[in-house]
Amino acid sequence: xxxxxxxxxxxxxxxxxxxxxxxxxxxxxxxxxxxxxxxxxxxxxxxxxxxxxxxxxxxxxxxxxxxxxxxxxxxxxxxxxxxxxxxxxxxxxxxxxxxxxxxxxxxxxxxxxxxxxxxxxxxxxxxxxxxxxxxxxxxxxxxxxxxxxxxxxxxxxxxxxxxxxxxxxxxxxxxxxxxxxxxxxxxxxxxxxxxxxxxxxxxxxxxxxxxxxxxxxxxxxxxxxxxxxxxxxxxxxxxxxxxxxxxxxxxxxxxxxxxxxxxxxxxxxxxxxxxxxxxxxxxxxxxxxxxxxxxxxxxxxxxxxxxxxxxxxxxxxxxxxxxxxxxxxxxxxxxxxxxxxxxxxxxxxxxxxxxxxxxxxxxxxxxxxxxxxxxxxxxxxxxxxxxxxxxxxxxxxxxxxxxxxxxxxxxxxxxxxxxxxxxxxxxxxxxxxxxxxxxxxxxxxxxxxxxxxxxxxxxxxxxxxxxxxxxxxxxxxxxxxxxxxxxxxxxxxxxxxxxxxxxxxxxxxxxxxxxxxxxxxxxxxxxxxxxxxxxxxxxxxxxxxxxxxxxxxxxxxxxxxxxxxxxxxxxxxxxxxxxxxxxxxxxxxxxxxxxxxxxxxxxxxxxxxxxxxxxxxxxxxxxxxxxxxxxxxxxxxxxxxxxxx
Amino acid sequence: xxxxxxxxxxxxxxxxxxxxxxxxxxxxxxxxxxxxxxxxxxxxxxxxxxxxxxxxxxxxxxxxxxxxxxxxxxxxxxxxxxxxxxx
Numbered sequence: 026x027x028x029x030x031x032x033x034x035x036x037x038x039x040x041x042x043x044x045x046x047x048x049x050x051x052x053x054x055x056x057x058x059x060x061x062x063x064x065x066x067x068x069x070x071x072x073x074x075x076x077x078x079x080x081x082x083x084x085x086x087x088x089x090x091x092x093x094x095x096x097x098x099x100x101x102x103x104x105x106x107x108x109x110x111x112x113x114x115x116x117x118x119x120x121x122x123x124x125x126x127x128x129x130x131x132x133x134x135x136x137x138x139x140x141x142x143x144x145x146x147x148x149x150x151x152x153x154x155x156x157x158x159x160x161x162x163x164x165x166x167x168x169x170x171x172x173x174x175x176x177x178x179x180x181x182x183x184x185x186x187x188x189x190x191x192x193x194x195x196x197x198x199x200x201x202x203x204x205x206x207x208x209x210x211x212x213x214x215x216x217x218x219x220x221x222x223x224x225x226x227x228x229x230x231x232x233x234x235x236x237x238x239x240x241x242x243x244x245x246x247x248x249x250x251x252x253x254x255x256x257x258x259x260x261x262x263x264x265x266x267x268x269x270x271x272x273x274x275x276x277x278x279x280x281x282x283x284x285x286x287x288x289x290x291x292x293x294x295x296x297x298x299x300x301x302x303x304x305x306x307x308x309x310x311x312x313x314x315x316x317x318x319x320x321x322x323x324x325x326x327x328x329x330x331x332x333x334x335x336x337x338x339x340x341x342x343x344x345x346x347x348x349x350x351x352x353x354x355x356x357x358x359x360x361x362x363x364x365x366x367x368x369x370x371x372x373x374x375x376x377x378x379x380x381x382x383x384x385x386x387x388x389x390x391x392x393x394x395x396x397x398x399x400x401x402x403x404x405x406x407x408x409x410x411x412x413x414x415x416x417x418x419x420x421x422x423x424x425x426x427x428x429x430x431x432x433x434x435x436x437x438x439x440x441x442x443x444x445x446x447x448x449x450x451x452x453x454x455x456x457x458x459x460x461x462x463x464x465x466x467x468x469x470x471x472x473x474x475x476x477x478x479x480x481x482x483x484x485x486x487x488x489x490x491x492x493x494x495x496x497x498x499x500x501x502x503x504x505x506x507x508x509x510x511x512x513x514x515x516x517x518x519x520x521x522x523x524x525x526x527x528x529x530x531x532x533x534x535x536x537x538x539x540x541x542x543x544x545x546x547x548x549x550x551x552x553x554x555x556x557x558x559x560x561x562x563x564x565x566x567x568x569x570x571x572x573x574x575x576x577x578x579x580x581x582x583x584x585x586x587x588x589x590x591x592x593x594x595x596x597x598x599x600x601x602x603x604x605x606x607x608x609x610x611x612x613x614x615x616x617x618x619x620x621x622x623x624x625x626x627x628x629x630x631x632x633x634x635x636x637x638x639x640x641x642x643x644x645x646x647x648x649x650x651x652x653x654x655x656x657x658x659x660x661x662x663x664x665x666x667x668x669x670x
Numbered sequence: 671x672x673x674x675x676x677x678x679x680x681x682x683x684x685x686x687x688x689x690x691x692x693x694x695x696x697x698x699x700x701x702x703x704x705x706x707x708x709x710x711x712x713x714x715x716x717x718x719x720x721x722x723x724x725x726x727x728x729x730x731x732x733x734x735x736x737x738x739x740x741x742x743x744x745x746x747x748x749x750x751x752x753x754x755x756x757x
Binding site for chain 2: 076079082084085086094118142146149391
């Protein structure tokens with residue numbers, strides 16, 4: 026707070042002709058009224074006089090500071106007058122007073138009153154300063170004397186603080202700004218910000234940190250903040266708007282770094298040896314300016330951007346579908362379980378709608394992370410085509426490449442846009458505006474559609490081939506078939522392998538024989554294991570998962586029990602190389618056991634809700650538990666500790 | 671030299687009246703009376719110094735007396751602050 030924030034030009038009167046204390050007080054109050062600080066003039070005067078009765082506010086050296094804290098004050102303010110000749114104000118030192126400041130403070134708990142007094146006193150202790158004020162000719166001059174004195178004091182104060190800090194700290198107070206963000210935006214965003222703020226305070230450095238949390242950004246940096254800053258610290262595990270830092274020295278790092286060594290970061294930021302950031306519109310470039318991020322870390326960041334946006338759709342849709350199974354009656358039509366009654370059908374459809382967004386959102390936000398906003402549309406289109414399974418022959422949809430296809434769509438889509446940006450760099454500046462509204466969306470969508478239509482038929486061919494292999498196997502070892510089917514269910518969760526296994530099972534079901542029912546049972550148990558294994562692992566192996574992953578863990582019990590394999594997708598997408606093999610083995614074990622125990626199932630869907638009609642139900646449960654336990658154990662062994670554990 | 675830490679409990683902190691009460695009570699003592707607060711040292715005999723310290727309610731300060739009558743001065747200072755400085 027500055028005195029000149031409270032003392033306005035209109036609140037100053039110089040060379041006032043006042044005969045006594047009462048006249049001086051009246052003049053000071055009149056000035057407060059003129060500035061508009063008071064809601065009740067007479068009540069405020071009463072408060073001032075009441076205060077004077079308790080002891081004079083003339084503190085000596087010709088200075089008096091009458092003050093009142095009252096509900097009659099609408100706005101905190103200061104007024105000032107000079108009476109060069111001096112009047113008797115019953116000063117402590119017995120001398121006449123010639124410089125008057127009147128403080129009006131609202132009747133609130135705030136310490137404004139005390140802070141203003143403290144600031145005024147700090148300045149007035151310099152007698153030369155007080156003398157200059159009394160001699161000032163105009164209100165402007167009066168204000169500028171205060172302003173320059175205050176600036177001088179603030180500088181001294183800052184220098185003193187800096188001197189008290191360790192020798193490595195800069196001598197003058199540096200200004201920094203920072204941004205923190207993590208994929209979930211719950212804990213690490215704020216922990217990193219707090220670490221930076223605390224350390225900066227200790228070092229006597231000014232810092233403002235923007236927290237891009239899940240509830241939107243807090244303490245957003247203004248253009249003026251960034252302009253005034255000596256350097257920028259970007260401690261983020263996801264992509265943020267970097268264009269605003271163009272031309273500033275920027276350090277790009279992780280929240281982990283900010284939490285564990287804020288001092289090192291601040292020292293580096295204030296050292297003056299920070300590379301200047303030049304915004305190019307692509308996020309990949311931003312890494313060049315600061316720490317060199319590994320390819321893996323960049324890919325992880327893109328992936329997490331997609332996964333964190335997808336998660337709500339999976340949870341919402343999954344639980345709604347589970348409710349549908351809960352409310353339905355499988356005895357009406359086992360092959361249509363989940364949509365037999367109108368109420369169940371309603372929930373299943375709504376849940377399905379939420380699920381429908383899952384893959385476009387995943388691909389769209391991966392692409393957005395790679396190529397900024399222009400990537401979003403291209404990724405969405407690619408993700409949608411992966412979920413419908415468009416091909417050149419059947420653009421309406423044929424063989425969904427599903428989850429794995431959407432991952433491809435996100436990354437390919439993102440880099441298509443990055444490529445387009447490079448390709449059209451030659452265009453003159455005047456055509457810049459046409460790129461995001463025409464070139465990127467048009468060419469990007471076209472190219473990703475071509476890519477997806479190439480991928481989907483390959484998936485289709487794979488399907489046909491697998492069906493052939495499976496049909497061949499069903500006459501051979503039935504336990505090996507169970508293991509294979511279970512593993513396929515877990516491999517791509519709704520993708521080609523999963524779909525091939527499921528379609529094969531429903532076809533087998535249509536045969537209405539014991540083998541067919543056993544195949545269906547093995548497939549369903551294989552599809553139930555992945556979410557359950559993950560839910561167990563988030564509880565047992567906490568360190569392996571991020572905070573957000575742990576929180577949505579229990580939902581996976583519901584998903585798994587309802588045979589909604591998709592619940593595992595966010596976890597698999599975040600770390601496919603470790604999660605998918607674990608789930609694959611777990612589901613394989615469950616499928617093999619189900620076959621070995623001779624369990625049968627006559628409904629094509631429904632999870633735990635159709636268990637009453639499962640043949641050899643107890644052993645079916647054993648198969649499910651064993652498979653989940655194996656999957657969970659492997660997750661614990663294979664998965665590395667979560668990067669933001 | 672003697673010193674003691676104490677918490678200021680006036681609702682309004684060390685504003686003008688408590689500051690003048692305190693400084694006037696300290697002036698008669700011949701010893702030096704200082705207040706350590708927030709890393710700085712203030713002369714407790716100067717009302718302006720005291721006010722410039724911006725000591726708010728609940729702040730812990732250290733009163734330091736150094737001189738012939740330091741014991742008496744410290745005793746008086748603590749009594750005054752404990753009694754709320756006439757607020």
